[in-house]
Amino acid sequence: xxxxxxxxxxxxxxxxxxxxxxxxxxxxxxxxxxxxxxxxxxxxxxxxxxxxxxxxxxxxxxxxxxxxxxxxxxxxxxxxxxxxxxxxxxxxxxxxxxxxxxxxxxxxxxxxxxxxxxxxxxxxxxxxxxxxxxxxxxxxxxxxxxxxxxxxxxxxxxxxxxxxxxxxxxxxxxxxxxxxxxxxxxxxxxxxxxxxxxxxxxxxxxxxxxxxxxxxxxxxxxxxxxxxxxxxxxxxxxxxxxxxxxxxxxxxxxxxxxxxxxxxxxxxxxxxxxxxxxxxxxxxxxxxxxxxxxxxxxxxxxxxxxxxxxxxxxxxxxxxxxxxxxxxxxxxxxxxxxxxxxxxxxxxxxxxxxxxxxxxxxxxxxxxxxxxxx
Numbered sequence: 279x280x281x282x283x284x285x286x287x288x289x290x291x292x293x294x295x296x297x298x299x300x301x302x303x304x305x306x307x308x309x310x311x312x313x314x315x316x317x318x319x320x321x322x323x324x325x326x327x328x329x330x331x332x333x334x335x336x337x338x339x340x341x342x343x344x345x346x347x348x349x350x351x352x353x354x355x356x357x358x359x360x361x362x363x364x365x366x367x368x369x370x371x372x373x374x375x376x377x378x379x380x381x382x383x384x385x386x387x388x389x390x391x392x393x394x395x396x397x398x399x400x401x402x403x404x405x406x407x408x409x410x411x412x413x414x415x416x417x418x419x420x421x422x423x424x425x426x427x428x429x430x431x432x433x434x435x436x437x438x439x440x441x442x443x444x445x446x447x448x449x450x451x452x453x454x455x456x457x458x459x460x461x462x463x464x465x466x467x468x469x470x471x472x473x474x475x476x477x478x479x480x481x482x483x484x485x486x487x488x489x490x491x492x493x494x495x496x497x498x499x500x501x502x503x504x505x506x507x508x509x510x511x512x513x514x515x516x517x518x519x520x521x522x523x524x525x526x527x528x529x530x531x532x533x534x535x536x537x538x539x540x541x542x543x544x545x546x547x548x549x550x551x552x553x554x555x556x557x558x559x560x561x562x563x564x565x566x567x568x569x570x571x572x573x574x575x576x577x578x579x580x581x582x583x584x585x586x587x588x589x590x591x592x593x594x595x596x597x598x599x600x601x602x603x604x605x606x607x608x609x610x611x612x613x614x615x616x617x618x619x620x621x622x623x624x625x626x627x628x629x630x631x632x633x634x635x636x637x638x639x640x641x642x643x644x645x646x647x648x649x650x651x652x
Contacts, residue, residue: 303342303627303634304381306418307545307585310465311505314547314585316628320592320604323614324633324645328363332640339378339418339584339624340634340642343400347627348386349636350375356388356396358403359642361632367403371396377418377462378625382430382444389415389432395440397430397447407447412436417502418462422470422484429484431470433459439472439480441487451487455480461502461545464510469524471510473499479510481524491527495520500541501585506548509567513542517557521570531570540581544625547588549607554593556582562595562603564610574610578603585625594633596622602635602645618643 307314336351346366347359352374358366373392380387385397385406393411398404413435420431421444429441429450439453456476463472469490470482475498481491495514503510503522509530510522517535519542522528540558547554552573553565558581564573580599587594592613593605598621604614620637627634633645 301630302344303340303629305341305420306339306378306380306462307504307625308587308627310420310422312462312464312502312545313504313506314545314587314625315549316587316589318628318631319589320594320628320633321631321647322604324604325648326616327632327644327646327648329644330359330363330365330642332357332642334640335638336636336640337376337623337638338636340627340636341378341381342627342629342634343381346400347634347642348379348381348400349642350377350379350388351640352376354390356386356398356403358386358400361644363642363644369396369398369403369405376416380419380421380430382421382428385444387419387430387444389417389419389434391415393434393436395419395430395432395442395447397444409440409442409447409449411438411440416458416460420463420465420470422465424485427485431463431465433461433463433472433474435459439463439470439482441484453480453482453487453489460500464502464505466505467508467524469505471505471524472502473512475499477514479503479512479522481527491524493522493527493529500543501545504546504548511546511548511553511567513544513546513555513557515541517542517559519553519555519563519565519570521553521567533565533570543583544585547586547593549588549590552588552607554586554588554595554607556584556586556595556597558583560597562586562593562605562610564593564607576603576605576610576612580621583623587626587628589628594626594628596624596626596635598623600637602626602633616645
């Protein structure tokens with residue numbers, strides 16, 4: 279009995295960063311499990327509250343903590359903007375920052391295309407430490423915590439998943455793969471789960487970096503799985519959708535792609551019984567969690583390479599057609615849309631019913647209810 283209690287305590291601590299009350303969106307997809315679930319409901323007809331132009335192309339997604347929005351761009355800058363739309367600081371990394379930053383404690387942590395992982399002070403933008411990998415960092419960092427220990431994990435094109443100490447930036451461990459790691463590693467229930475261009479889903483123990491299981495999918499996995507209740511949901515570069523039982527290491531279902539299907543470059547959004555994800559074939563799909571059967575699909579006017587956000591009643595998605603969409607979760611019918619005038623490859627962030635979107639031409643857009651726009 280004591281052993282079971284210790285194990286449950288360990289899991290709860292490692293999973294602490296997977297919780298999101300709706301007041302913060304401190305990392306890509308909002309939570310460490312990458313489910314993209316917001317506890318804050320979306321307005322049915324949001325209005326554009328403000329627009330912050332940077333004039334620089336970006337693929338990064340915004341993250342929010344303590345009233346500040348952080349994101350990177352292709353000029354190698356990380357920018358901090360208040361929820362009032364006013365800039366606070368800029369940090370010059372010197373190489374493109376394509377992925378969303380991670381907010382952990384008083385640090386903003388992010389990787390750059392020249393393979394450097396940075397930690398800077400979230401208030402001042404001052405450099406705290408840097409850690410160098412041997413190739414490009416394309417995905418966001420994530421973090422695990424157990425007791426008084428934490429680790430920042432990030433994948434690199436050097437074929438390694440790296441885990442570094444958040445205080446010093448020193449290497450704790452790393453796991454070798456057989457090809458590039460594009461996506462953000464996901465964390466839930468004492469497991470780190472990630473895929474990559476080697477077509478393998480890997481499960482790693484956070485404290486030691488020990489690889490506990492590998493599942494060979496055989497096709498490039500551009501984005502990591504979303505984790506929920508011991509299951510991993512993801513898609514591959516051929517457009518096939520999967521549900522994997524992590525404990526058994528076996529697929530529960532696999533939905534093969536059709537000839538006209540496009541690659542899946544985003545991470546599924548996971549609700550109480552549904553899985554929502556977009557595809558390069560221009561559709562947003564909703565599947566049943568149990569058997570993968572299609573519930574509905576919605577056609578946009580361009581490729582969908584970003585990851586959707588899901589609430590109890592709605593789906594928030596963006597597309598390369600430049601539109602932001604809110605759809606009904608039960609039927610997939612359009613509730614609202616907005617034309618940003620520029621392709622959107624980044625994923626939305628939602629805090630207290632406020633929506634934050636980054637367009638590829640470098641504008642940060644804030645949407646919300648005009649009756650409550652503070």
